[in-house]
Amino acid sequence: MKTIVHKSETRGHANHGWLNTYHTFSFANYYDPNRMHFGALRVLNDDTVAGGMGFGKHPHDNMEIISIPLSGDLEHEDSMGNVKVIKEGDVQIMSAGTGVFHSEKNKNHDKEVKFLQIWIFPKEKNITPQYDQISLNIEDRHNKLQQIVSPFKNETGVTINQEAWFHMTNLDEGKNIEYHLKKENSGVYVFVLEGEITINSENLSQRDGMGIYDTNSFTLQANTNASVLLMEIPMNF
Template sequence: MNSIVHKAESRGHANHGWLNAKHTFSFANYYDPERIQFGVLRVLNDDIIAGGKGFGMHPHDNMEIITIPLEGDLEHKDNMGNSAVIRQGDVQVMSAGTGVFHSEFNKNGGQPINLLQIWVFPNKKNVEPRYDQISIRDIEEENKFYQILSPDENDQGVWIHQDAWFHLGNFEPGVSDTYKIKKQGNGVYLFVIEGEVEVKGQKLTKRDGCGIWDANEFTVSAQTNARVLLMEIPMTMVYTDDM
């Protein structure tokens, strides 16, 4: 097993007043040639958006975009006709494909919101753009990893155009769970949302990240109450069935 650790304090930081953003990988004005991406995982942003503020209409293409609110509610609108509120406990996905415009706003007055925005390179270019969101409240489990995203639209959670699987885990102190890689050659990026865990003797605390590859499985052990996001993704970009 190979691994790399990105401590929370090593992330890029941009405070625009209305937006306080931490970047695990190079993004906007933050550039680190050693931190461009991990496999096909391109962006992992930890954003705090002030009340009444947000991102106006802006474009994306050929990217799978996943949003996970950690605190508060986010209003989404796009040129596909979607208008929705993404709440804490939801997961949203948008396949940008041939191109989409969307906006994201915090409509909660003076209350800031905190969210993770994740970009994954797709395995198909120029697909038809689409939008989906689900509540994970009915599928979440305690003290084990549960799936929130996959490549299969008939599987649990949302789906994307990539051989990727995302899992969340809420753990009590002293509890361990072993994650088995679903596709040979994939790696996993582990992100500690809250608490402290240990992986292969490495202690990870709140907002630390750890990339793991050349492994068939690994065990995550909670040292405190902890919430962890696992993102299994291909380590190389391969496009199939270009449209």
């Protein structure tokens, strides 16, 4: 098993007042040639948006864009005609394909919205843009893996244009869980949302990340109550 660790304090950071954002990989004014991507995972942004504020309409193409709210309500509008609100427990995917415009803003004026925005390189380019959104029962990830993203429409989770599977889990202190990779030559990027965990003798704390590859499985142990996102993606694409 091979690993790469990204401690939370090594991430890129920008505070624009209305937006406080951390970048695990190179993005906007943060550039590190050693932090361009992990396999097909290109962007992992940890965003906090002030009340009533947001990102104006802007374009994307040929990228799989996943939004995972952590708290608050995020309002989305796009050129496909979708006007949606996503909140904690929801997962949203936008396959930008040949091109799409969208905007995102904090629906509430009296509290922040916190969310992850994740970009994945697509399996097929120039597809017709697509949108998908689901609401999940957070209790279904208590001490087990809850699948939230899949490449197949008949599986649990939003459908993505890439051979990628995302899971979330909320573990009680002392619990451990084993992850078995679904595809050979895939890797898994583990991102700790809350708490502390150990993988392969490496201790990870809140907002630390670890890329794992050249293995078929690994065990994640919770040193405290912990919330974790696991993203399995192709290493070669």
